Amino acid sequence: MGLTIALNRGRILSEVLPMMQQAGIEPSEDPESSRKLIFESRTGGHRLVVMRGSDVPTYVEYGAADVGVTGKDTIMEYGGGAHFYEQLDLGIGRCRLMTAAPADSALAQGRDVRGPLRVATKFVNVARRYFEAEGRQVTLIPLSGAMEIAPLMNLADCIVDIVDTGNTLKANGLVALETIADISSRVIVNRASMRTRFGEVQSLLSVLRDAAGNDEGGWRG
């Protein structure tokens, strides 16, 4: 039996699928046009499961999927570390996790905000850890999207969000402030699959590593 591989739906998928193809894993239908969510690979008996990026770590942690591809932002929000192995940086989907505030706000102009900072974000765990490390008391406002609106409607003083080109921020009159982390897509591996399906996981990662042009060493044995 092959591996079960959980993939992040959306933009990254079109970059990951050619990499998978180099590893001989080609879905029986095009996941980007099909309404199906589970695809058998044409060879090798692998299964590709397409889901929201934020769900990938859950499937991998519990071994429902052996391998997953998702953003570092998702992994950080999930808690990373002890849950699974995160061995390969695919170098795609690059962006930054940043704080941002309206260009005309006190924060953006280097003045401090009195009292706890109101932070709107969908990365509440990341934001909590970041501001704790900064020694800053904050009130977190969990939102599920379009964070840029929150400071404009005076719901928040700043946001924590993914910044790619910065165009969305700019269009809404926000400026990026501090970088919390550089983000890229990572391959994560279930801890037991790494042991019990070592050969299969290893050969997949080795091809993906070559495809990503990534030479971090590792993977022999």
Add this chain to the structure above:
Amino acid sequence: MSNRNWRLPAGVGELLPPDAWSLELTRRRVLDVFRAWGFEYIEPPVVEYLDALLVGAGDDMDLQTLKALDPKSGRLLGVRADMTAQAVRVDAHSRPEPGVQRLCYAGNVVFANPLSSLDDRVPLKAGAEVFGAATLTADAEVIALMLEVLAGVDVTDPILVLGHMGIYQHLVEPLDLSPALEAELFAAVQSKAQTDIARLLDGRPETEVLVRLPGLMGERAILDEARALLSGSGPAVAGAMDALERLADLVLESAPDAQVRFDLAELTGYGYHNGPVFSAYHAQAGRALARGGRYDGIGGAFGRARPATGFDVNLNELAATVTGDVAAVWVPWMDGADPDREQAIRRLRRDGTAVVVALSVEDERPMRCTSVLISRNGEWITDPVI
């Protein structure tokens, strides 16, 4: 449905037939193996003073421990989230044997704040610890016992992963990192996130070695590669490597069929290990089935620092391979006494067969009763239900 009194807290479950028997039979089988290996059984309390429970453990254990204020003493009580510190207390204080002490235990622990939402918050754990033996033979015995426990609950062909905390610890020590950076590095190495390791170390002298360390896993051949990579890392690292290899030899002497793998960056989540560490995996389980390692000197907090090594298992996870379906014999309702029949029932029960006797004429045979006690030619025998 307006009555919600039936609700249980998140992550808290109850076991029903046949799963409850399956767990209890698992506990018995595991304890039988411990007893056969000469381990002495202890039953530490479920609740004790928090400071004692947190000895040697990191912040994680603190967050995992359910707390309550003791009105009698005014001190904080903790509900144990791990039983190792309790065994350490027994060895250091309650029963300070001068020589080697082998202890085992089984009991429920409680996770105040489970790391994962699917985790059982009140699992039944069992473990075995050896105190007072600094030699690798003690680690090897514990590992062999761990494998025997898995065999005892019908886990076939587990994969045994060996590592040594000393390799990472001796590599990182000379870097003199701030505690915050060290914690981040630990997490990055633990999750094998090589990109993050490189970023955190930012060109320090040991960067190359530490970035490659998490990739050093696999079968025995990996040790040669590791020696080449670690050749310039000092005698302490080389000593840990030697210990790892010798440990594998010792394990294979007592368990020749063990499928041994190595992982030079295996950092367990317990926070108190400081020597060889080991874990066992199976293809059917998404996580380690058993794990343990050496944690010398932790007992110092109780006034007696001793070498120590041990492991524990989550019995709820092991119970998956043990059937709790207990087939029983059905005795239909019969008016009046029959001494022969009564004796037949007694004999069956004494021999370990479950017998269910009808309590009234309306009482029907439960599905799990797969045979019936009948009288044939004046003799009471069990007859399978077709």
